[in-house]
Amino acid sequence: VKLDLTYTVIQAHDQPGDKSLPEQGGVLQLKKANFNRALRKHKQLLSSCHYAPLSAEGPHVSAAFEGAAAELQGSEVKLAVIDVTKEKDLAKDLNATGPPTIRLYIDGDKQNPVPCPVPQTSASILTWLKRRAGSAADIITDSQSEALEELTVVGFFKDLDQASIQVFYSAAIDLPDINFVVTQNNEVISKYGLTHDVVLLLKKSELIQAYKMTSQTSKEELIIFITVYQMEPVTEYTGETVTQILTSPVLNHALLFVNKSSADISEIYSAFKSAAEAFRLKILFVLVNVDEPRNGRLMEYFRVRDFEAPLIRLVNLTDHVSYHLPSDTLDVDTIKTFCQSYLEGKAKPKMQSEPIPEGWDKKPVKELVGMTLEKVTFNPDKTVFVLFYLPYSRESRALFPLWEELAEAFKEQEDVVVARIDASANDINMSMQRSYPSLCLFPALHAERVVVYTGNRKLKDLVKFIEKEMEKAKKERIKVSRLTGVTV
Known part of the structure; x- marks a missing residue:
C-alpha cells in the first residue's frame, strides 16, 4: 500500500517562453520554464509537486496549500505547486514515485532543501514554519497544560539547557499537527507520580502514556513513541484514519x-x-x-x-x-x-497465485501468474521482460499499449518473451523493486538475475535496453564457457 503523492522542488534551467508566474488561490503554478525564476524571486519557496488527479491526498493537500498561502500573504514565504501529470517530462527529473515529501528552499539554495511533513491542514504548514523558525523557548509554558481538550505532548525537564529539550523540540517540528509544550510546573509531574525529564501524552487530565528521556534518546525514537500512542491500540481502517495508518513510522x-x-x-x-x-x-x-x-x-x-x-x-x-x-x-x-x-523471521509468507489463464502464452504479451512466473522468467535460453502492474493503478494501465507494441517489435524473435503479471493478485517471491508498475528484465543466463528498468518508457528506449542486456548476457555466457569448458 503506497500513497500516490510526491512533493518536491524542480531543479531545472530557465527556458525561453512565458516570463509570468501564474497563481491560483495565491499558490504559484510552476513549470519547468519558470521554476528558477520563482526560486530567485522568493526568499523562501515551499514547493509541492503532486499527482493531484490520481490520489485522494491531492485535493486536501491543495486545500492546505491554498489556506496557508492566504495566511502568508505579504510574508517572505511563497507556496508553489507543479502538477506532474501535465509536466510529464519533469516526473523523470524529479523521480516523483517515492514517499511523500515537501521541501522548503531558502535563499535560492537548490542543494539543501528543508524537508517538511505532509500537511493535514493549512494550520499544519503554518505551525511547521513557525516552529522551525523559532526555538524550544517558544513552547515553554507556566500552565499545567493537561486541561487542553486535544492531545498534548508535555515535556517536563529539570534543566532547560540540556540536550533532551532540543530533541523534544526537533520532534515538535516534525509533528506540526500535535500540541507541544514544555513546563517546569511541579504540580504536573507530581500529579502522576513521575520524575523529571519525562514526556507525557495527555488528553484533558488523562495520562495516556509517559516516556522517560535519556541522553541517548533520539528524535526518531521520540516520534515513534508519540505517533504510536496518540492512536488507540487498535485503529479501524476508515477514510479518516488511512493517512495516519499509512504514514505511521x-x-x-x-x-x-x-x-x-x-x-x-x-x-x-x-x-x-x-x-x-x-x-x-x-x-x-x-x-x-x-x-x-x-x-x-x-x-x-x-x-x-x-x-x-x-x-x-x-x-x-x-x-x-x-x-x-x-x-x-x-x-x-x-x-x-x-x-x-x-x-523473529520464522513466519512463512503466504504465497498466492491466480489460476493459469487459458491460452496465456498464445498472445503477443504473455499473461503470467504466481505459479508460472519463475518457470518462465528464469529460463536460461530466453530473455524475458515483465511488467509488474496493479490493475487499479492508472499509471500501470497506461503502460498496457506500450507493452503490446514492445511484444509486436519482438514477435519474430523466439528467444525474447514480453510478459506481464498482476502484482495485486499474485505474490512475487523475488528480490526486486517493489513499487509498481515495475519493469524487470530477466537475462538469458544460468543464474537467477533481475535487472530493473528505470529509463524512459518509450518503445525505442525499451528495445534498446533489451538488445543491450541480450548482448551483455551473451558475453557473460561466452566468458563462463571459457572458464568451465562447458557450452552454455
Whole structure:
C-alpha cells in the first residue's frame, strides 16, 4: 500500500517562453520554464509537486496549500505547486514515485532543501514554519497544560539547557499537527507520580502514556513513541484514519479482517486488542470491517473475501510481503505467538497465485501468474521482460499499449518473451523493486538475475535496453564457457 503523492522542488534551467508566474488561490503554478525564476524571486519557496488527479491526498493537500498561502500573504514565504501529470517530462527529473515529501528552499539554495511533513491542514504548514523558525523557548509554558481538550505532548525537564529539550523540540517540528509544550510546573509531574525529564501524552487530565528521556534518546525514537500512542491500540481502517495508518513510522502492520456485526466480534476484538498492547511499538494493529463496501479495494489488495473473515494478515510496508495467521482460533495467545514468530523471521509468507489463464502464452504479451512466473522468467535460453502492474493503478494501465507494441517489435524473435503479471493478485517471491508498475528484465543466463528498468518508457528506449542486456548476457555466457569448458 503506497500513497500516490510526491512533493518536491524542480531543479531545472530557465527556458525561453512565458516570463509570468501564474497563481491560483495565491499558490504559484510552476513549470519547468519558470521554476528558477520563482526560486530567485522568493526568499523562501515551499514547493509541492503532486499527482493531484490520481490520489485522494491531492485535493486536501491543495486545500492546505491554498489556506496557508492566504495566511502568508505579504510574508517572505511563497507556496508553489507543479502538477506532474501535465509536466510529464519533469516526473523523470524529479523521480516523483517515492514517499511523500515537501521541501522548503531558502535563499535560492537548490542543494539543501528543508524537508517538511505532509500537511493535514493549512494550520499544519503554518505551525511547521513557525516552529522551525523559532526555538524550544517558544513552547515553554507556566500552565499545567493537561486541561487542553486535544492531545498534548508535555515535556517536563529539570534543566532547560540540556540536550533532551532540543530533541523534544526537533520532534515538535516534525509533528506540526500535535500540541507541544514544555513546563517546569511541579504540580504536573507530581500529579502522576513521575520524575523529571519525562514526556507525557495527555488528553484533558488523562495520562495516556509517559516516556522517560535519556541522553541517548533520539528524535526518531521520540516520534515513534508519540505517533504510536496518540492512536488507540487498535485503529479501524476508515477514510479518516488511512493517512495516519499509512504514514505511521511503525511499518509492520497486523490487519484483522472481520465483520463487525458478527456474533463473536467482542471476543475476537478483545483478543486482538490484548495482543496489540503487547506489541505496541513494534506492530501497528488495524481492524478492517469486511462489511464496509469502501474497504473493497483494500480487501482486493490482500485478496481477502468477506466470507473468509475473520482472519489476520501481517505485512511490512517496505516489501509488501503478506503473512497469514495459520489458525482458525483467534485467541490472544495464538495471535501473540504469530506476531512473535513474524518479528523473529520464522513466519512463512503466504504465497498466492491466480489460476493459469487459458491460452496465456498464445498472445503477443504473455499473461503470467504466481505459479508460472519463475518457470518462465528464469529460463536460461530466453530473455524475458515483465511488467509488474496493479490493475487499479492508472499509471500501470497506461503502460498496457506500450507493452503490446514492445511484444509486436519482438514477435519474430523466439528467444525474447514480453510478459506481464498482476502484482495485486499474485505474490512475487523475488528480490526486486517493489513499487509498481515495475519493469524487470530477466537475462538469458544460468543464474537467477533481475535487472530493473528505470529509463524512459518509450518503445525505442525499451528495445534498446533489451538488445543491450541480450548482448551483455551473451558475453557473460561466452566468458563462463571459457572458464568451465562447458557450452552454455
